[in-house]
Amino acid sequence: MEPWQKKHILGIKDLTREEMETIFKIAHSFRELSQREVKKAPALRGKTIVNLFFENSTRTKISFELAGKRLSADVLNFSSNMSSLNKGETIVDTIKNLESYHPDILVIRIGYSHSLINLSQYTSASIVNAGDGSNEHPTQCLLDMFTVQQEKGALEDLRVLIVGDIMHSRVARSNIFGFQKFNSRVSVCAPPTLIPYDFEKLGVEIHDDLDQALKEADVVIMLRIQKERQQESFFPSIREYVENFSLTPERLKKAKKDCLILHPGPVNWDVEISSQLKEIVHPLILKQVENGLAVRMAVLYLVGTRKREYEISD
């Protein structure tokens, strides 16, 4: 493997296929580490990671925190709702202040799309994007693809269908870029009001009939309706949305037998997926969470040990 070069992980758009394969390979080793009795490696000993979450998060935040700890880094957690941001301090000042501690990696979740490249001017640390507005969520895509690779054996030539709130979803954008790099075909399915007008330019197929769209899919990614990002009504009612876009037992029958159903969480059961399918679909969704830890360990490891030869064997 080539030594890792990238200082920041800002989006899947900027990663090459080879870089993504490197992340998957390293994640594979870390998955094994997490199954051992002593689940810790000294790879990032002496490094400082700050998790800066300016937006709500449960699983991403926990997963990044544990990933840093499993690699023996010192991990600090910052949540905007309990910080001096409430006393009028700006995000830039917060980052400048943290710079006094010479952090090595800042993991940032923020409501503003595309803002991380600007914030990188105020720190010498690597920045890892944990979700920026409706732009990208690179580690979610990496964990989704890592899960698909494990289940299907390969990532090439698949038909991937993303269903739900495409307009507000950073997960959708990252997955479109990611799967396309492996020559898979991505389609989206949603009410027309939840599909950005220029999405065809991304080379995705657009559907508004879920029954039809499901038939050909090898992988289906169900998304949550992002109420917190919607300033207005994008569809008449939740009832109508559920009628047309919820994954129900009847609809699932239309899909291929080996079709994988993924969800980044949190799931609103009986909105995007019927709770009658919980027993069938929840195990894989929980596996995504487990894989998220390994993928985030891999990302932190690679940016944290950049320019050094790493010793994990192929």
Ligand code: NCD
């Ligand atoms: C996603 C997010 O925050 O973008 N969730 C996550 O990271 N686990 C998707 C969502 O909130 O629906």
